[in-house]
Amino acid sequence: xxxxxxxxxxxxxxxxxxxxxxxxxxxxxxxxxxxxxxxxxxxxxxxxxxxxxxxxxxxxxxxxxxxxxxxxxxxxxxxxxxxxxxxxxxxxxxxxxxxxxxxxxxxxxxxxxxxxxxxxxxxxxxxxxxxxxxxxxxxxxxxxxxxxxxxxxxxxxxxxxxxxxxxxxxxxxxxxxxxxxxxxxxxxxxxxxxx
Numbered sequence: 256x257x258x259x260x261x262x263x264x265x266x267x268x269x270x271x272x273x274x275x276x277x278x279x280x281x282x283x284x285x286x287x288x289x290x291x292x293x294x295x296x297x298x299x300x301x302x303x304x305x306x307x308x309x310x311x312x313x314x315x316x317x318x319x320x321x322x323x324x325x326x327x328x329x330x331x332x333x334x335x336x337x338x339x340x341x342x343x344x345x346x347x348x349x350x351x352x353x354x355x356x357x358x359x360x361x362x363x364x365x366x367x368x369x370x371x372x373x374x375x376x377x378x379x380x381x382x383x384x385x386x387x388x389x390x391x392x393x394x395x396x397x398x399x400x401x402x403x404x405x406x407x408x409x410x411x412x413x414x415x416x417x418x419x420x421x422x423x424x425x426x427x428x429x430x431x432x433x434x435x436x437x438x439x440x441x442x443x444x445x446x447x448x449x450x
Contacts, residue, residue, distance in 0.1 A: 299330055299333070299334040300331075300334035300335065300425065301314075301331065301334070302425070304331065304334070304335065305334070305335065305425040305426050305427070306425065306426070307426065308383060308385070308390050308392060308419055308426060310426070311335055311419060311426045311427075311428060312378070312381070312392055312394060312417065312419075313378075314331070314335055315335055315417070315428060315431070316376050316377070316378055316396070318331050318332045318335070319332070319365075319369055319374065319376065320369075320374065320375040320376055321369070321370065321373070321374075321375065322373050322375075322401060323370065323371065323372065323373035323401045323402060324370060324371075324373075325370055325373075326366075326370055327366050327369055327370060329362055329366065332358065332362060332366075333358055333359070333362070335358075335427070335428050336358045336427065336428045336429075337420065337427045337428070337429050339429075340357070340358055340427075340428055340429050340430060341355045341356065341357065341429075341430045341431075342355075342356045342357075342358060342360075342361045342430070342431050343355050343356070343430060343431065343432035343433070344356075344432075344433055345432065345433065345434040353432070371402070372400050372401065372402040373400060373401025373402055373406065374398070374399070374400055374401075375398070375399045375401075375406075376396045376397065376398050376399070377396060377397045377399070377409075378394055378395065378396055379395050379396060379397055379412075379447055379448075380394075380395040380446050380447040380448045380449065381393065381394045381395065381449075382445075382446060388420055388421045388422060389418070389419075389420065389421075390418075390419040390420075390421070390426075391416070391417070391418060391419075392415075392416075392417040392419060393414055393415075393416055393417075393446060394414065394415045394416075394417055395412070395413070395414050395415075395442055395446045395447055396412065396413055396414070396415060397409035397411070397412050398410055398411040398412070398413075411435055411436070412435070412436040412442060413433055413434055413435035413436055413442070414433060414434060414442060414446060415431050415432070415433040416430075416431070416432045416433065417430070417431050418430045418431075
């Protein structure tokens, strides 16, 4: 298991998303599910992934992270989201400043490239607010790429705004919107640290 600094975190800064989306190569449907894990029959989710806010955030980061050549687990990824969930990278170059993707669209555009470059994200801080069934997690991350020759130095940082629903005896991700740190858009210190 990697150190805390390298624990998987989630979605990619806007420039990385553009790189990943440019590949546009759909991932072939293959069963990458670990046969030793247990799954909720209704959603296909591992109860350990969806039993708490901490668990679902950790699973989100973990499922997209890994070394070069490691195929990511599409079924596990999809099991974290509601049927109408969205992943929304911000992008100053896009006409509306963002791109909204379904989990399947994100997967088709990104999964193969994530494995090819050896992509990992590590959560380095989180602020969480909950009211009833609704949780908002502001999750700060660092991103790493194995293919750049220095997999221990982050090439990007940013914040994921994650909307989580508690329903049906589990937690669901409804949306993830993110932005990256860049000149003029530094991450405030209050978002780095305890989770």
